[in-house]
Amino acid sequence: MKKMTKMTTMHWMTKELKALQLKAQNDNIPILSNDGLLFLVETIKRKKASSVLEIGTATGFSAIAIALLTGVTVTSVERDEVRYLEAVNNVKAFGLEDKITLILKDALEIDIQETFDCLFIDAAKAQYEKFFNKFEPNVSKNGFIITDNLNFHNLDINKVSRSTRHLIKRLTSFKAFLKDNQAFDTTFSDIGDGMSVSERIQK
Ligand SMILES: C[S@@+](CC[C@H](N)C(=O)[O-])C[C@H]1O[C@@H](n2cnc3c(N)ncnc32)[C@H](O)[C@@H]1O
Numbered sequence: 001m002k003k004m005t006k007m008t009t010m011h012w013m014t015k016e017l018k019a020l021q022l023k024a025q026n027d028n029i030p031i032l033s034n035d036g037l038l039f040l041v042e043t044i045k046r047k048k049a050s051s052v053l054e055i056g057t058a059t060g061f062s063a064i065a066i067a068l069l070t071g072v073t074v075t076s077v078e079r080d081e082v083r084y085l086e087a088v089n090n091v092k093a094f095g096l097e098d099k100i101t102l103i104l105k106d107a108l109e110i111d112i113q114e115t116f117d118c119l120f121i122d123a124a125k126a127q128y129e130k131f132f133n134k135f136e137p138n139v140s141k142n143g144f145i146i147t148d149n150l151n152f153h154n155l156d157i158n159k160v161s162r163s164t165r166h167l168i169k170r171l172t173s174f175k176a177f178l179k180d181n182q183a184f185d186t187t188f189s190d191i192g193d194g195m196s197v198s199e200r201i202q203k
Pocket residue numbers: 030031032055056057058059060061062063077078079080083105106107108122123124127
């Protein structure tokens with residue numbers, strides 16, 4: 001298992017992206033941190049990915065930022081209709097309708113045939129393993145899977161509510177699942193709220 005280092009700062013945040021980020025933060029909608037986003041963007045560029053499947057659109061901040069900063073196409077799934085509709089408006093406002101496809105559906109109930117170079121999992125934390133297993137077949141031969149929030153804000157398991165303790169346990173079990181997975185080589189990082197990159201092992 002390799003350990004990754006922190007990203008260098010870049011001037012990438014446009015006024016429009018900042019407004020989108022602030023609106024989500026003011027509405028208490030959890031979105032990817034700047035560090036996490038830059039890490040994701042750099043990984044997509046480094047690995048020359050051309051398409052991303054994102055699980056968890058929220059209002060479209062990460063999908064829009066990824067499309068703007070890398071030029072790749074993004075398909076993103078969201079189950080909350082209010083957030084989905086806001087994302088649709090945001091994608092239009094950025095003129096990215098040809099780059100971003102938004103799907104309103106519970107990701108665990110969807111059937112996607114297409115293949116993507118990158119799968120980005122950023123939805124319900126308790127379901128990460130299910131998302132991984134369900135969408136892993138949609139990841140191309142040289143593709144990779146990125147997950148966020150693996151550190152879950154470094155909360156102390158002894159000082160949180162029962163439901164949060166349950167989530168922390170599920171994330172711990174997901175990390176063990178990634179480490180044991182023979183089909184993927186996973187690298188863990190403390191960037192953002194704890195991210196992993198799982199690269200398909202070539203046979
Ligand atoms: C952390 S937010 C996504 C943030 C977004 N990726 C960003 O950084 O701008 C997680 C989103 O996943 C959605 N979600 C949770 N479980 C889901 C599921 N099973 N299918 C689709 N969306 C789901 C939630 O409604 C929420 O809007």
